[in-house]
Amino acid sequence: MRNLIFLFFIVLAISVTSCRKDFSTIPSFGQLEFSRDTVYLDTVFTNIGSATYNLKVYNRSNKDITIPTIGLERGNSSNYRLNVDGIPGKTFDNIDILARDSIFIFVETTVDVTSVPDPLYTDRILFDNGTNQQDVDLVTLVQDATFIFPGRDPISMEIDQLTLDGEPTAIQGRFLEDSELIFTNARPYVVYGYAAVPANKTLVIDAGARIHFHDNSGLIIDRDASLKVNGTLNEKVVFEGDRLEHVFSNVPGQWGTIWMREGSKENEIHHAEIKNAIIGVLVDATTSSTPTLTLKNTQVYNHSNFGILGRGTSILGENVVVGSAGEASFAGTVGGSYDFTHSTFANYWNNGIRALPAVLVNNFFTFTNDQGQEVIEPRDLTQANFINCIIDGNNNVEFIPDRVDGATFNFNVSNSMIKFNDINGSFTGVAELDFTDTNLYQNITLNGFADFRNTSANDFIIGQASDAIGLGDPTAAAQVPMDILGVIRTLNPDLGAYQHISF
Structure with missing residues (x-):
């Protein structure tokens, strides 16, 4: 019984500390850095989901910061989906990044080509607002089939x-x-x-x-x-x-x-x-x-x-x-x-x-x-x-x-x-x-x-x-007078499907 009680308090302590925010932050001041300025999602077929792509967001400063908002510019109507530091959604509030630390953002999309005016589908991830706002572009080509x-x-x-x-x-x-x-x-x-x-x-x-x-x-x-x-x-x-x-x-x-x-x-x-x-x-x-x-x-x-x-x-x-x-x-x-x-x-x-x-x-x-x-x-x-x-x-x-x-x-x-x-x-x-x-x-x-x-x-x-x-x-x-690339081989044929070339 004593062991069970001891285990209970350990679990309780872990759950409490994992939910606690025991550090103070300052608002983001518009100097985030990103692993890339544009996330290019490879071509997808209409209505078929893309692979998952990642973006890393860095806080290079010596201060713990809070980003007031992170979200897709198109909002809930966007065909992109985000996962910010483990949380799925399209808009996020008060995201913390410790000093000289970083977070991951994962990006996916599914697009119906008939619902968009241009097969090159784009959006932006917006960080913060006003004069501190920064952004990362999202680009993917949607192909009909x-x-x-x-x-x-x-x-x-x-x-x-x-x-x-x-x-x-x-x-x-x-x-x-x-x-x-x-x-x-x-x-x-x-x-x-x-x-x-x-x-x-x-x-x-x-x-x-x-x-x-x-x-x-x-x-x-x-x-x-x-x-x-x-x-x-x-x-x-x-x-x-x-x-x-x-x-x-x-x-x-x-x-x-x-x-x-x-x-x-x-x-x-x-x-x-x-x-x-x-x-x-x-x-x-x-x-x-x-x-x-x-x-x-x-x-x-x-x-x-x-x-x-x-x-x-x-x-x-x-x-x-x-x-x-x-x-x-x-x-x-x-x-x-x-x-x-x-x-x-x-x-x-x-x-x-x-x-x-x-x-x-x-x-x-x-x-x-x-x-x-x-x-x-x-x-x-x-x-x-x-x-x-x-x-x-x-x-x-x-x-x-x-x-x-x-x-x-x-x-x-x-x-x-x-x-x-x-x-x-x-x-x-x-x-x-x-x-x-x-x-x-x-x-x-x-x-x-x-x-x-x-x-x-x-x-x-x-x-x-x-x-x-x-x-x-x-x-x-x-x-078989031509090789697989259309090169004539009848005069001095090489072995295989290709006549030789200089690399």
Whole structure:
């Protein structure tokens, strides 16, 4: 009991002293200092809340001061929200700052672009009044967008769950209507949940379009449906998350994937940039003799799992750059057919340990049966060709052809540079990694110096010191005569998606 009474008085003393103001102050005299004179809130989409920004307010004087008022110039009608020293609101009275101390002000906004006359929305934080008044500007750009919600409008967005193959799923989303099957470049698209393309329909995305996905969102191309991404050299199509603030520009895992389901057909992606998802592009099985996905002049990078994951499918790639990913940049699994020319696979993932190489191909499917046993089921890898490519990264081994018996395993790598430094001897005696076998490998450069411009920024343009210069097969280069930037490469082709430049 005595201990309980003692604890009670300690708690009471703390609560009393924490509420006491046992110091005297003088009114602010107009000489506050600020960590910045303008708070620029990065571009936001209409009706989507911004990130939180901070402003630090300093009292450099030797006196404890009280600021009589702090508030937004627009008052309660402002679309900005403040938190002053832990207190939320839009106006504040009698805020104390000790001598040579400071306080934090946090700022957020949500703006409906239709309710403001100018997309550049501004306000001011006013400190004090009269001759002592000081201010800090607030500025943000509000961008209009076309929104695609699971329930067709924000009110019902929690309702629809996708039904695939006649079975309900846990995937939140809906099938696009005919009127929604062309994405133009007039304004950005913001997708909540998964936007699915119905069977026998095609989603066409025009050059210059920008598609932004919310968390747990993406595209699904259903059986017998198609995706046509018609970017150009000067007007790329961009797929990324819906947070436009600079701090989110290189954050992986912000959205789901572009999923081409088993049986989707004749998908094409030209001149696109696909970034910051869980899986950039997921392509499932096909029975067609034509590629399920044709991918040209496209960058796929900064994904938390895979850049491109093929599962028993067919992919044709030219001038493709597949950058950092938490597992593999490109994985051609469960067999299939994969054909890449003048492509760069460079996995410089720096957000944790990466177990897989930049490029992985295999010819089997692994699953757990009803008895809890792991079962390996062979599947034919009819081809996996890499011509005039660079396969590189920050692991020692960046290329693994993983074969099991019982199914076809055909692959070939020619005129390519491969990072493969088996320092532990883990792959000694693996026939598929005998780089002297001319049936599998021709004109291979092992562990060459790529001289990428900036791997941390997924910028894989090669410089003048690159060992990849001039090593391309001219016959293959003639089929892809320009690099991803439109530079002619036919006379002296370099490896990878880029001809070299001087930095």
